[in-house]
Amino acid sequence: MEIKYTQILINGEWVNAADGATHTLINPATEEKLCDVASGGAGEIEAAVASSRAALETGAWPKMDGGTRGRLLWKLADLFERDLMEIARLETANQGKPIFESSKIEVPFVASIFRYYAGWADKLGGETIPGIPGFLNYTLREPVGVVGMIIPWNFPLLLTVWKLAPALAAGCTAVIKPSEATPLTALKLGALCLEAGIPAGVVNVVPGRGSVAGQALLDARGVDKIAFTGSTEVGRTVMKSAAGTIKRVSLELGGKSPNIVFADAKLDAAANGACSGIFYNKGEVCAAGSRLFVEKKVHDEFVEMVRGKMTRYSPGDPMDDKTRFGPQVTKQHRDSVLAKVAAGVREGATITIGGKAAAVNGKGFFLEPTILTGVRNDMEVAREEIFGPVLCVIPFSDDDDAVRIANRSQYGLSGAVHSASTERALAVARRIRTGTLSVNGAQWFHVDNPFGGYKQSGVGRENGRLGFEEYLETKVIALPSEAKP
Numbered sequence: 001m002e003i004k005y006t007q008i009l010i011n012g013e014w015v016n017a018a019d020g021a022t023h024t025l026i027n028p029a030t031e032e033k034l035c036d037v038a039s040g041g042a043g044e045i046e047a048a049v050a051s052s053r054a055a056l057e058t059g060a061w062p063k064m065d066g067g068t069r070g071r072l073l074w075k076l077a078d079l080f081e082r083d084l085m086e087i088a089r090l091e092t093a094n095q096g097k098p099i100f101e102s103s104k105i106e107v108p109f110v111a112s113i114f115r116y117y118a119g120w121a122d123k124l125g126g127e128t129i130p131g132i133p134g135f136l137n138y139t140l141r142e143p144v145g146v147v148g149m150i151i152p153w154n155f156p157l158l159l160t161v162w163k164l165a166p167a168l169a170a171g172c173t174a175v176i177k178p179s180e181a182t183p184l185t186a187l188k189l190g191a192l193c194l195e196a197g198i199p200a201g202v203v204n205v206v207p208g209r210g211s212v213a214g215q216a217l218l219d220a221r222g223v224d225k226i227a228f229t230g231s232t233e234v235g236r237t238v239m240k241s242a243a244g245t246i247k248r249v250s251l252e253l254g255g256k257s258p259n260i261v262f263a264d265a266k267l268d269a270a271a272n273g274a275c276s277g278i279f280y281n282k283g284e285v286c287a288a289g290s291r292l293f294v295e296k297k298v299h300d301e302f303v304e305m306v307r308g309k310m311t312r313y314s315p316g317d318p319m320d321d322k323t324r325f326g327p328q329v330t331k332q333h334r335d336s337v338l339a340k341v342a343a344g345v346r347e348g349a350t351i352t353i354g355g356k357a358a359a360v361n362g363k364g365f366f367l368e369p370t371i372l373t374g375v376r377n378d379m380e381v382a383r384e385e386i387f388g389p390v391l392c393v394i395p396f397s398d399d400d401d402a403v404r405i406a407n408r409s410q411y412g413l414s415g416a417v418h419s420a421s422t423e424r425a426l427a428v429a430r431r432i433r434t435g436t437l438s439v440n441g442a443q444w445f446h447v448d449n450p451f452g453g454y455k456q457s458g459v460g461r462e463n464g465r466l467g468f469e470e471y472l473e474t475k476v477i478a479l480p481s482e483a484k485p
């Protein structure tokens with residue numbers, strides 16, 4: 001396949017790293033080389049931040065009204081739809097996610113995000129403030145400024161656009177640092193921004209190593225806010241580094257989300273939900289339902305039902321439309337998942353199915369989808385993210401027990417409850433400390449639903465009106481007023 005964009009995008013120009021550094025990308029399904037991509041360092045980040053700063057303060061962007069910005073975002077959505085298959089193939093070749101997911105779900109979702117925030121761009125209204133006689137005070141909503149966006153490898157394009165679309169709608173400018181492992185769709189995005197007519201410098205894209213380019217972005221004085229998705233561990237680094245210049249931060253971090261199944265639930269539907277909840281994107285999902293809590297009296301029956309449905313998630317060529325389960329993103333990540341499964345077994349968990357590396361046509365960083373039973377909530381496999389296709393099953397006795405163990409986690413990102421009694425499910429949902437909760441399979445994965453975490457799963461929200469607010473400052477203007485009340 002043709003890969004057009006492998007350089008760094010700074011101020012509308014495609015450049016190589018000054019020291020010539022590159023990073024080789026490997027297709028995780030075939031183990032073949034995809035291409036070499038330029039690997040930016042501190043110098044490229046400095047130039048990109050200077051470009052974004054200038055675009056924010058001078059040039060066409062700050063003079064543009066919201067309606068014009070909205071039209072540019074709408075145009076960008078059109079371009080994503082025009083190039084949908086090219087972008088989906090890039091994402092699948094680089095990340096390993098099935099083409100079904102990239103072409104039918106994620107790239108269309110990206111177009112809808114640009115359209116949704118296009119609608120917000122001309123609705124930056126403030127409020128008038130009553131109260132001080134002799135003054136007319138009002139608020140203005142203004143862009144937060146230059147935003148550094150640090151993106152992980154699990155949803156390389158989608159998680160970029162969750163940040164970029166509201167930031168552009170608000171009038172911010174951006175420096176995007178994709179994961180070194182998966183930069184291709186962010187680079188294509190940079191090219192489409194230019195084609196849509198977004199002025200040079202508003203969106204800069206610097207692929208490079210997290211510890212080098214990412215850290216330089218965290219430290220840069222010209223950056224006003226960092227929007228980060230990734231591990232809780234690096235999230236801590238983001239917060240600490242941002243403290244240097246009091247950058248605003250929004251963090252979408254790890255999860256260990258509970259999926260609670262009561263004996264009275266529609267078990268067949270709940271089993272489908274348990275599978276998609278852990279095997280979508282081969283388990284490389286922060287909101288994955290990785291802890292499956294099953295009421296004791298249906299535990300064995302339910303595990304068998306889930307197991308019966310897992311054939312749908314057999315490893316396959318991710319470029320095949322029918323495949324629902326691709327390779328892990330890199331060999332290193334595949335091995336880390338296997339090591340975590342082995343640690344779970346040492347702690348007393350049982351591999352009911354899966355638990356081994358796999359291959360398709362003799363190649364690829366595949367894993368068998370896996371169920372671990374006999375898991376206790378205090379085991380490492382239940383406490384820490386595995387970030388792979390590994391379902392940890394934990395029995396519970398009653399509602400209070402389910403709530404107690406579900407909440408016993410450092411994380412609070414997502415979750416699900418299944419029961420024939422909506423009243424019971426809602427009561428339990430209200431008691432779970434997570435940012436999103438699905439009842440009986442209902443869908444929250446949509447652009448107008450704010451997404452984010454409680455506890456160590458993050459700070460702030462993405463999507464919806466709250467996701468837009470993350471990119472705005474509030475200014476009060478105080479005016480003398482002659483008018484008498």
Ligand code: NDP
Pocket residue numbers: 150151152153154177178179180181208209210211212213214215218229230231232234235237252253254255285286385386387
């Ligand atoms: P990281 O948190 O390490 O990476 C996320 C992003 O941060 C990447 O762009 C990375 O760059 C960058 N980064 C890494 N170190 C720094 C730093 N010191 N300063 C600035 N930026 C930095 O996640 P990984 O991708 O390595 O995955 C590790 C684990 O994190 C996974 O196994 C999973 O458990 C969890 N994770 C959680 C995600 C979520 O959505 N909650 C998403 C991805 C991972 P680069 O990749 O180039 O090093």
